[in-house]
Amino acid sequence: xxTKIIKGKEIAFHLREELKKKVSDLKTxxxxxxxxxxxxxxxxxxxxxxxxxxxxxxEEIGIYSEICQLDxxxxxxxxxxxxxxxxxxxxxxxxxVQLPLPKHIRTEKMIEAISPKKDVDGxxxxxxxxxxxxxxxxxxxxxxxxxPCTPYGIMELLNFCGTPIKGAEAVIVGRSNIVGKPLxxxxxxxxxxxTICHSQTKNLAEITKKADILVSAVGKPEVIxxxxxxxxxxxxxxxxxxxxVGLVGDVKFDSVAxxxxxxxxxxxxxxxxxxxxxxxxxxxxxxxSAGL
Ligand code: GUN
Numbered sequence: 001x002x003t004k005i006i007k008g009k010e011i012a013f014h015l016r017e018e019l020k021k022k023v024s025d026l027k028t029x030x031x032x033x034x035x036x037x038x039x040x041x042x043x044x045x046x047x048x049x050x051x052x053x054x055x056x057x058x059e060e061i062g063i064y065s066e067i068c069q070l071d072x073x074x075x076x077x078x079x080x081x082x083x084x085x086x087x088x089x090x091x092x093x094x095x096x097v098q099l100p101l102p103k104h105i106r107t108e109k110m111i112e113a114i115s116p117k118k119d120v121d122g123x124x125x126x127x128x129x130x131x132x133x134x135x136x137x138x139x140x141x142x143x144x145x146x147x148p149c150t151p152y153g154i155m156e157l158l159n160f161c162g163t164p165i166k167g168a169e170a171v172i173v174g175r176s177n178i179v180g181k182p183l184x185x186x187x188x189x190x191x192x193x194x195t196i197c198h199s200q201t202k203n204l205a206e207i208t209k210k211a212d213i214l215v216s217a218v219g220k221p222e223v224i225x226x227x228x229x230x231x232x233x234x235x236x237x238x239x240x241x242x243x244x245v246g247l248v249g250d251v252k253f254d255s256v257a258x259x260x261x262x263x264x265x266x267x268x269x270x271x272x273x274x275x276x277x278x279x280x281x282x283x284x285x286x287x288x289s290a291g292l
Contacts, residue, residue: 007269
């Protein structure tokens with residue numbers, strides 16, 4: 001069977017077209033314009049690119065968007081004050097603090113300061129905790145919980161390409177709060193058997209070889225090689241490693257593609273989906289804030 005390249009970019013743009021209509025209806029029928037602020041502290045080049053892409057995507061579908069650019073030396077007090085003001089700004093429905101933050105700022109403390117009702121990243125402990133406590137994906141989607149954008153996008157990609165999740169062996173490489181941990185919760189809610197691997201995992205290849213669904217989110221170029229992948233697996237590459245040759249994923253694409261049933265490319269796979277799910281969450285935030 002030929003390997004299917006999962007065209008995240010196309011799926012992401014299809015989603016944005018649907019959202020554009022929803023945003024337009026919200027405006028004409030309810031007088032609501034969803035608004036997102038992205039707070040960027042410092043001038044990390046990769047973060048700058050992500051923040052700009054998010055703003056452009058918002059504008060393309062009619063979401064109001066602001067970038068709050070702060071100096072790298074900004075202190076915790078100043079950032080907390082900015083967050084407080086956005087929490088109280090009715091034009092803003094979603095607040096995203098771009099990570100990573102400079103080392104002198106405690107990330108956890110900043111995330112906890114964001115109103116859970118505006119936490120479109122889904123990183124606030126209240127959203128994370130609620131996500132953890134739900135039993136099924138249907139329950140999660142019915143409730144007012146923000147699902148972290150990258151894991152949310154991965155679930156959409158898996159559904160879009162008809163991947164069976166119930167009873168599947170899902171292996172996630174990487175245990176970050178942004179991707180690995182919340183993705184494990186979502187896959188579990190869809191009844192997969194989930195394993196999370198990390199830097200201290202022994203015999204990584206033995207575990208990854210069992211995966212029907214293999215997700216890599218470690219940020220190390222081409223660490224997932226063909227011999228670590230089961231024939232017919234669905235492989236999702238979250239890696240965005242900026243090398244001289246360009247953007248490279250965690251997965252050695254050409255050789256792994258030969259074994260996989262389906263695989264996401266880098267770029268053009270998970271990345272555009274993350275942005276689309278941020279737009280979805282911002283529209284949800286605006287609707288929920290109006291009691292819709
Ligand atoms: N940095 C890398 N990915 C993300 C994300 O999904 N949200 C935020 N806020 N920062 C990030």
